[in-house]
Amino acid sequence: MTPVRAFFLSMVMMSAIAMWGAGIYTADASVHMQVTDGYGVSATH
Numbered sequence: 001m002t003p004v005r006a007f008f009l010s011m012v013m014m015s016a017i018a019m020w021g022a023g024i025y026t027a028d029a030s031v032h033m034q035v036t037d038g039y040g041v042s043a044t045h
Contacts, residue, residue: 001009
């Protein structure tokens with residue numbers, strides 16, 4: 001694999017991960033779920 005192809009593949013993968021994270025966040029916000037971290041801790045505790 002050439003360095004240019006590796007760069008573009010990396011950028012596509014990073015963009016997909018960022019969009020997935022944003023999608024999960026907005027889906028939780030749209031149903032008024034309280035946002036918590038991975039340990040179940042929220043800002044209201």
